[in-house]
Amino acid sequence: MYHYSDFDRDFLAERNAQFRAQVERRLDGSLTEDEFKPLRLMNGVYLQLHAYMLRVAIPYGTLSSDQMRVLAELAERWDKGYGHFTTRQNIQYNWPKLTDIPDMLDRLSDVGLHAIQTSGNTIRNVTADHFAGAAGDEVADPRPVAELLRQWSTDHPEFQFLPRKFKIAVTGSVNDRAVTRAHDIGLLLKEQDGVVGVEVIIGGGLGRTPMIGKTVREFLPLDDLLPYCEAIVSVYNRLGRRDNKYKARIKITVHENGIDTMRDLIEARFAEVKPLFSGVDRQMLAGIEAQFARPDFVANTPAPILDPVLQSFVDTNVTAHRRDDHAIVTISIKKHGETPGDATTAQMNLMADLADAHAYGELRISHEQNVILPHVRRDALPELFAALKSAGLGTANVGLASDIIACPGMDYCALATARSIPVAQGIATRIDELKIEHEVGHLKIKISGCINACGHHHVGHIGILGLDRAGVENYQITLGGDHTQTTVIGERAGPGFAYDQVVPAIERLIFAYLDVRQSADETFIDTFRRLGAAPFKAALYPQEKQDAA
Amino acid sequence: MSRNRPFTPKVLTANLLRDGDVVYYTESDRWSLNLADAEVLEDEAHAQMRLVEADDPAVVVGVYLADVIRTDSGIAPAHFREDFRAAGPTNYDHGKAHGQRPGSEV
Ligand code: SF4
Numbered sequence: 001m002y003h004y005s006d007f008d009r010d011f012l013a014e015r016n017a018q019f020r021a022q023v024e025r026r027l028d029g030s031l032t033e034d035e036f037k038p039l040r041l042m043n044g045v046y047l048q049l050h051a052y053m054l055r056v057a058i059p060y061g062t063l064s065s066d067q068m069r070v071l072a073e074l075a076e077r078w079d080k081g082y083g084h085f086t087t088r089q090n091i092q093y094n095w096p097k098l099t100d101i102p103d104m105l106d107r108l109s110d111v112g113l114h115a116i117q118t119s120g121n122t123i124r125n126v127t128a129d130h131f132a133g134a135a136g137d138e139v140a141d142p143r144p145v146a147e148l149l150r151q152w153s154t155d156h157p158e159f160q161f162l163p164r165k166f167k168i169a170v171t172g173s174v175n176d177r178a179v180t181r182a183h184d185i186g187l188l189l190k191e192q193d194g195v196v197g198v199e200v201i202i203g204g205g206l207g208r209t210p211m212i213g214k215t216v217r218e219f220l221p222l223d224d225l226l227p228y229c230e231a232i233v234s235v236y237n238r239l240g241r242r243d244n245k246y247k248a249r250i251k252i253t254v255h256e257n258g259i260d261t262m263r264d265l266i267e268a269r270f271a272e273v274k275p276l277f278s279g280v281d282r283q284m285l286a287g288i289e290a291q292f293a294r295p296d297f298v299a300n301t302p303a304p305i306l307d308p309v310l311q312s313f314v315d316t317n318v319t320a321h322r323r324d325d326h327a328i329v330t331i332s333i334k335k336h337g338e339t340p341g342d343a344t345t346a347q348m349n350l351m352a353d354l355a356d357a358h359a360y361g362e363l364r365i366s367h368e369q370n371v372i373l374p375h376v377r378r379d380a381l382p383e384l385f386a387a388l389k390s391a392g393l394g395t396a397n398v399g400l401a402s403d404i405i406a407c408p409g410m411d412y413c414a415l416a417t418a419r420s421i422p423v424a425q426g427i428a429t430r431i432d433e434l435k436i437e438h439e440v441g442h443l444k445i446k447i448s449g450c451i452n453a454c455g456h457h458h459v460g461h462i463g464i465l466g467l468d469r470a471g472v473e474n475y476q477i478t479l480g481g482d483h484t485q486t487t488v489i490g491e492r493a494g495p496g497f498a499y500d501q502v503v504p505a506i507e508r509l510i511f512a513y514l515d516v517r518q519s520a521d522e523t524f525i526d527t528f529r530r531l532g533a534a535p536f537k538a539a540l541y542p543q544e545k546q547d548a549a
Numbered sequence: 550m551s552r553n554r555p556f557t558p559k560v561l562t563a564n565l566l567r568d569g570d571v572v573y574y575t576e577s578d579r580w581s582l583n584l585a586d587a588e589v590l591e592d593e594a595h596a597q598m599r600l601v602e603a604d605d606p607a608v609v610v611g612v613y614l615a616d617v618i619r620t621d622s623g624i625a626p627a628h629f630r631e632d633f634r635a636a637g638p639t640n641y642d643h644g645k646a647h648g649q650r651p652g653s654e655v
Contacts, residue, residue, distance in 0.1 A: 026566075027566070027567070029606070029607055032606060033566075033606055033610055033611075047564055047569060047610060047611065048569075049571070049630075049633060049634050049638075050569070050570070050571055050633075050634065050637060050638065051564075051568070051569035051570065052568075052569040080641075095569075096569075097567060097568035097569065098566065098567055098568065098569065099567050099568070339640045339641075410629075410630060410633055411633060411638035411639055411640055412638060416630075419633075419639065421638075421639070421640045422639050422640060425640065468629075468630075471627075471628055471629070472629070473629060
């Protein structure tokens with residue numbers, strides 16, 4: 001785990017004091033709302049539909065148990081007893097009072113957390129593979145690189161007013177769990193001849209115009225990472241369109257200029273900026289790497305699992321660890337019928353305690369809105385599962401149809417065009433009633449409440465996008481998306497569905513898949529790839545099939 | 550053409566500066582947590598005048614006019630977004646509008 005230096009602590013204290021003074025000046029009338037709004041946004045404070053919202057960054061999704069307890073404390077003291085884990089490894093508090101937020105930020109800074117650059121046209125929270133440091137398939141831990149990028153991008157004087165927001169994701173595994181190809185910069189750590197370097201991808205993004213990122217450098221030496229990223233953002237800062245908000249992301253810059261031109265410009269800028277990086281960045285990275293040393297793993301000999309309920313949990317929620325006697329446990333924050341990503345104070349405290357008891361005090365947050373214990377002793381799995389189950393956290397559905405990503409949608413978000421949360425709740429409840437999700441197997445359903453696509457619907461095997469059609473909620477369904485290293489943008493199935501027709505439509509899709517798959521081993525997405533959209537469209541629009549007959 | 554179109558009744562709404570609550574402007578120039586207390590504005594000129602009067606930056610943020618419709622039981626938002634603002638989120642019964650005394654002014 002990275003521990004804040006005196007510099008980090010002083011910086012945060014100063015920023016928090018500044019923001020406290022800015023809030024006071026807003027309240028006493030010295031600042032207008034127009035003056036105050038950009039200041040609050042720079043500190044992660046939004047005004048949503050019902051209240052202010054504070055978005056706190058969880059850098060590269062890594063938390064210590066102490067940090068998790070403070071997140072729980074914030075929910076209890078200043079919110080309504082829960083927090084919402086987001087698709088960018090942040091946590092959002094939906095109900096803080098403006099007058100309380102400076103105190104919340106001070107409390108966060110006690111454990112090295114902050115809300116800086118969780119909004120605005122800046123480089124946002126750097127995200128990473130949520131199995132970082134633990135995954136059996138990992139070439140290198142992406143977190144030191146992500147921490148270096150966090151330090152470089154935080155308060156970077158040149159990059160506070162970019163054409164648009166800028167998101168970076170890092171993975172160190174060939175199995176991409178960080179959706180790197182849908183980020184402004186995606187970084188893939190990989191090994192060549194025993195040396196770790198970086199494949200650099202730019203111009204990915206979802207939203208109104210979804211684009212899959214393109215490789216700009218196949219293998220960048222790790223030593224060049226910061227100057228190269230500086231060059232990319234610098235070129236984007238100059239070329240990015242400021243005349244049209246919808247064309248301002250780097251994906252459009254890459255699309256309009258072409259990847260080859262972008263590469264030439266980036267390489268030229270890289271040659272200019274590289275000498276300015278005196279090597280301090282490399283020393284910093286070495287220092288950061290030392291802080292991400294793995295825990296002193298305790299060897300153990302687990303007993304065979306005899307309990308079928310535990311076995312079912314292990315089958316879905318446990319992933320291979322780099323050590324055979326340890327496991328990565330994903331705690332589903334998707335109990336059927338509950339709000340995806342919402343954890344109560346009691347649940348957050350329990351997860352922190354369980355991390356201390358069984359997982360060396362470490363937790364991760366995934367972009368899929370679940371919580372991960374990355375290093376669990378296998379002999380502790382029965383005890384851990386029992387404790388999780390008693391707190392409503394034992395749902396064995398990770399990677400299944402009810403493990404749905406859903407953005408806050410119109411229940412909270414000021415930008416929304418329709419609700420997402422109750423759609424997710426409705427689908428998960430129905431799937432639970434049907435008792436089919438283990439039979440259905442791996443299926444990614446992702447829901448966004450507007451075209452901004454925070455719910456990643458474009459890359460869901462089934463994507464759902466909520467829209468406002470003439471004053472009524474209407475939901476477009478996309479099929480065949482893929483968020484992994486083989487990223488695919490899903491294709492629109494056809495006309496949208498009314499709010500109360502979405503759950504039946506998804507049910508028809510799932511049964512159509514069960515009908516046409518070759519075997520239980522052929523997943524939904526594999527079946528879709530084999531057969532194309534036709535059988536699924538026929539299930540979605542049975543009336544049209546009849547009309548055509 | 551648009552001059553002849555009947556004016557859709559409106560209410561003034563905003564969020565409170567200090568705690569973000571959704572509020573509605575009343576005939577007595579106060580802000581209420583309840584839509585039922587809102588002054589219903591029936592013509593454009595009056596609505597624009599009240600918009601200026603209501604916009605006190607020391608109390609509220611983002612004042613705007615929202616369409617309402619008249620129902621047997623009073624007024625209701627014309628658009629579903631305003632429904633959620635008035636009643637709170639649908640996933641929990643804990644919107645700030647819930648549990649407030651009718652007519653509670655702030
Ligand atoms: S996708 Fe739209 S509705 Fe959902 S959180 Fe993002 S901006 Fe809000």
